[in-house]
Amino acid sequence: MRPSIEKFAEKGFLLSALLSASITIFIFSFMFLFSLPLFKGGHIAQFLRLGWNPYDGKFGVLPMMVGTVIIASFAILIATPFGIGCSALISVFSQRNFGRFLRKLVEFMTGIPTVVYSFVAIFLLVPLVREIFQKGTGMCVLTASIMLALLILPTIVLFLTDAFNSVPKSYLNAAEALGATPVQKLIYVIIPSAWKGIISGLVLAAGRAVGDTMISLMIAGNALQIPKGLSDAARTLTAHIALIIASDYESPEFKSIFVCGLILFVFTMLIVLVLRLLGYFEILRER
């Protein structure tokens, strides 16, 4: 090939890479640009502190932040024991038929659309929860957390099994030679030497739980209040963004959406930084 084509192709590759990387910067700039008037006016503290009550001039995003944190935390609380149990089953207790089937199923779960999860939950889980609490519509923190737990479970399991499997074989052989049972191997050898992978998997799952829109939008109830219990309806930051009714682009209601966006962006950046500190991306690239 002629040198000019070589040069041209190289420029093209560089340009594409610059374009792709700059999308991140663009997204940040847009969030910042649109929420800038609030920073300038010194209203930002108001936005973060107060509750939401448009008729009173209160546009605080605090209820959504609390809603997000509570729903995501419960989802992780539910998903973690299941994730650890399933991963232990797949990579220690049942490496053959059952474990292999479970792993295939978990892999398949990553492909199930979130909107399908929520749609089925509306007709299956929501009535059940309504019966249990005997109040409200059944669309509440608990319902959303359960479905969200199911959504983030594959992330946890796939990551944990990889972490479990990457424990050096010699460690396991040594433990076995000393007469360790499978459970002892899991508790004393595998989990202690795979803890970085476990934490990375949970952090990654937290990112997914906070970032998911459809489940919280469809089955968390979307109430503009700080939830006081599992049976209360709540609204997450993502659902709040999804619910915009764009009539007046200058209104503080509209601008508050970009504050939510900015918060989510900063949160994503933090997750990436934590994963980097844990060496997650190095693990991923070595594979």
Add this chain to the structure above:
Amino acid sequence: MNRLTEHGITLFAWITGIIVIGAIGVLLSFLLYKGIPALNPSMIFGETRPLDALLLKKAVVDGLFPAIAGTILLIITSIIWAIPIGVASGIYLAEYCNVRWKPLFNFLLDVLAGIPSILVGLFGFAISIFLHRHLSEHIYPCFLISSLALACLVLPYIIRTTEQSLTNLPFSIKTTGLALGASRLQNILFILIPYNLSSIISGIILAIGRCAEDTAVIMLTGVVAMAGIPTSVFSQYEAIPFYIFYISSDYNSQQELMQGFGASIILLGICAFLFTLSNILKRKVAIRFATHT
């Protein structure tokens, strides 16, 4: 550790596994039980004759056809944006990027891959407002904006799979062409990429799956409940995931609800198909590498 604790831990692991399988089993069988009876041509084409609808002679009013067509068009357009840029960026990161800049690229792309999809939707929405204000009064959230936003969403996947499939090649494959006098570009285009094409394609198929299922991006960038088949890139459109969302909150009759279940099965089917296809390709790559080394 005493016997009892050991048995307890093993039992716990089995219980979690069985509960997860049970939960997914119940979810899927409920969906199939409710949705299968609704699956028939009239659900997709409504009162219109299928052939007339496919040839675009008559508009389908009460069927899923416009949503299915919208989703397919959306996938094709987004992928057309994302593939060239994604593959080219992947090649750059794997073969050309110098060590000093790579961490910055990696960080920005990792953040982009981690950004909640609703933020990408909000970004598309903000761009359409920006263009509406500064370029033309006629620009609103539309098909074009949606496809561009979806392309942004799946770009990191395509970049990463391309990059990884190039860097993970055995050293001997990477250097043989160069040793025979091929230029850098020739080596990439005629040896490295063809050698690992199926793993790049499996990444692209996963990206297609994300385009098909994503709801958060399109709901902010122009999808609506009733629009028919899009006539231009500046028009609004329908899509299956949004239709499911819309039905769930706003169904008027039992028949509409059944259509929601039917649409869910169709969407699940599409995603399952793409997922299986991508896995088969991945396995092919794994087998070849196993035999190679």
